[in-house]
Amino acid sequence: MADDSAFIFDLDGTLMDSVYQHVLSWAEALEAEGIEVPIWRVHRRIGMSGGLFSQALMRESGLELDEKSRTRLSRGHADAFMKRVAAIRPLPGASALLAHLTALDIPWAIATSGRAETAAPMIDKLGLPVDRMTIVTRDQVAFAKPNPDLFLEAARRLDRPPGACFVVGDSIWDMLAARRAGSLGVGLLSGGYGDDELVRAGAFRVFAEPADLFTGLFELGIRS
């Protein structure tokens, strides 16, 4: 019996409890640029490509952000986030789930719209051998989520067809990118989206946190 299942995990809000720190780091950077955006609108865009994020901002606010202020914004977010990174923890069950998949010989990867600079210190906290991990960051593909590039590249490196990959994520951008990649999206509530938002974006199943996905692996057809 052949089963070529593989898993692709988003990082922020999926493996790491880092979404709210990203939200307030963006809010801080926007404030420094004099841009007023209600914070829940920032929250709903975490995980989306930074380029799309600033385009959406410009369209909504009517502001023109030149190249320089966009670079400052992105730098401001990264700096504010790095100040908060020490307090960030993995989500319950994240490390155990990944270790279990490794033990079952089920390949898995991490694919994040974040850059290697902010992703690396968080991935270290999972306490797993980083040198044996497949990690795709924003700097390695042409377009971040909700484009499918990150997930397609992850599937390619895992040597699995995208259709055999479960994409696990906490945001609607993960679910959209999963659909566009031809993968099955699994939603987690741990990024702060509601259940229905994820289902409407294409999640075929929603769990609370990685620990609940671990318990529910059977529901995805994983024999373990």
Place this chain on the structure above:
Amino acid sequence: MADDSAFIFDLDGTLMDSVYQHVLSWAEALEAEGIEVPIWRVHRRIGMSGGLFSQALMRESGLELDEKSRTRLSRGHADAFMKRVAAIRPLPGASALLAHLTALDIPWAIATSGRAETAAPMIDKLGLPVDRMTIVTRDQVAFAKPNPDLFLEAARRLDRPPGACFVVGDSIWDMLAARRAGSLGVGLLSGGYGDDELVRAGAFRVFAEPADLFTGLFELGIRS
């Protein structure tokens, strides 16, 4: 034609863009007590009575929090929040909406599960005459949300039957308390809940922010 409509507004996430600061302030206070809770679970409880919040924590974590550590937790949250309060702004349209209701002679009140200490500096930022406002805080009733006490007391002070009051809030605790008070709940997305979460909790209409409720007042039968 008599119309005795009145409005009762929640504060955090409804008039003020303060939910995410509350979330990270609680996370900081919990961390200081050595209690690990994923942050989205804190978010989903903002607006709920602090007593219920710590009882839920104890049930979930299996920890016993004594009177002393619960007091420290609550103090820790208030201190962390006060450090962030300077950066907090009203949500788009909040002040304009309230001023418009006043101009229409439609009575309105603010009813919050927060204490006067944290509520007062935020209400000041609305830039409206505070001495003419009806404000009910947690210290003035026996039970906070999702019990109906805050809304019942607000209706009493406005001299309106609860059934004539629209309760505007961003959290499911507002919507539950509105139902229990016999009022109609109106949801706002600006606290970071999803549309469906609010509808399932009883919101008969959901707007994005106070500015959208202002535009949509007609949909509530407000002739203005």
